[in-house]
Amino acid sequence: MPESVDVAIIGGGVMGCAIAWQLAKNGVSCALVERGSFGGGASGATAGVVGPLWHLDPADPDMFRLGMRSLELFPAWASELTEAGVNPEFQQQGVLKVAFAEDEVEELRGFHRWQSQLGFGVEWLERDDVLQREPNVSPEVRAAIFSPQEGCVRGQRLCDSLAHAAGRLGAKLYEGVEVTGLRHSGERITGVETTSGEIASGHVVLAAGPWSGIGGRWTAPGGPLDLPVRGVKGQRMLLRRPGFMPLSPVRNSSVYVVPRLDGNILVASTREEGRSDETVTAGGIATLVSGALISFPSLDAAAFVSARAGVRPATPDGKPIIGPAPRVEGLTIATGHDAVGIMLSPGTAEMVTQYLLDGNDVPLAPFSAGRFS
Structure with a gap:
């Protein structure tokens, strides 16, 4: 392991990988430390939809x-x-949100109203328009809105591509290495202790997803660092049916059905509060199947390919924690993005990198951990 780097990053999900790449692009030496494999948790078990107009x-x-x-x-x-070597499979083909009940139609009308007022160019589709666009959608559909600027990315490939690009620029990458503690001198964090040795650093970024949170695992100069981050389990599955492929991700009230470049169809995802395991369950698969069949009844003949589960980091107010740790020098937090971590990774990595490079001239106050004090 390196004796010293400018920044040590704890956690190799999408946040850690993205921050490592952005820092490396700016000439900052960094070490990215992941106890499992990059993207092996929630980041790789996601729908990968980049849809802020629906989720925010x-x-x-x-x-x-x-x-x-x-x-x-x-x-x-x-x-x-x-160009750096790994295609994250980002597709900006729009996202279709469909409604099958009157209350869902009214909800879509509300979305369409404010999105149109803000000039986002979303399209309102009546039933016949929906079926013309996506002929395999259930004839029970009542209406939909289509947002052409949104899209999707393959979560695991995004993590792989970020880590690969960071490594090409000199970042030190460690998989299968667990961070066991924080090093500090006085009031300042000075590095991390791992199962493979110590890494001295001028700064540490904590991006360990749900393992960043409550429980006092991370001991800082002022005592255990307790963050109000809880785990929320999510499951997703892959299906395959030759000749069937949606034009874009399709969202109903319960799941996304997402086309992938490898010919598979991704269905995601469940939301299971109070669960912190990564076990694929029969109940989770049943939820995904029933949700997918609402939008596309013909998927009942699709072949099951695989399934995955991950644990997302959630906060009490639904907003991530981004910025310096309270009462601790040399420690920055980037966690708590819940189900929108993939979607928010570019902006989050940009903010963290700007903060580490430029100091306090970054609008981090709304995301401060101090709001929970």
């Missing part, structure tokens, strides 16, 4: 700006990462 509310302008900035960055990210 302009009533929370800070989150909405972060989402729209991330959407703006994704095309250039995908191009750079592909």
Whole structure:
């Protein structure tokens, strides 16, 4: 292991990988340490939809700006990462949100209203328009909205491409190595202790997903670092049916059905509060199957390919924690993104990198861990 780096990053999910790449691009030496494999948790078990217009509310302008900035960055990210050697399979083919009940139609009307007022160019589709666009959608569909600027990315490939690109730029990559503690001198964090030795660093970024949180695992100069981050389990599955492929991700009230470039169809995902295991369950698969068949009844003949589960990091107010740790010098946090971590990774990595390079001239206050004090 290196004796010293500028920044040590704990956690090799999408946040850790993205931050490592952005730091390496800016000439910052860094070490990315992951106890399993890069993207092996929730980041690789996701729908990968980049859809801030569906998941974020302009009533929370800070989150909405972060989402729209991330959407703006994704095309250039995908191009750079592909040139670096691994294609993250970002597709900006739009997202279709479908409604099958009257209350769902009214909800879509509300989305369409504010999205149109803000000039996002979303399209309202009546039943016949939906069926013309996606002939395999259930004839029970009542309406839909289509947002052409949104899209999807393959979560595992994104993590792989970020880590690969960071490594090419000199970042030190460690899989199968667990961080067991924080090193500190006085009031300042000075590195990390791992199962393979110590890494001295000028700064540490904690991006360990749900393992960043409550429980006092991370002991800082002022005592155990307790963050209100809980685990929320999510499961997804892959199906395959020759001759069947949606034009774009399709979202109903319970699941996404997402086309992939490898010919598989991804269905995601469950939301299981209070679960922190990564076991694929019969109940989870049943939920995914029933949700997929609402939108596409013909998927009942699809072949089952595989399934995965991961644990997302969630906070009490639904917003991530991004920025310096309270009462501790030399430690920055990037966690708590829940189900939108993939989507918010470009903007989050940009903010963390700017903060580490430029100091306090970054709008991190809305995401501060101090809001929970």
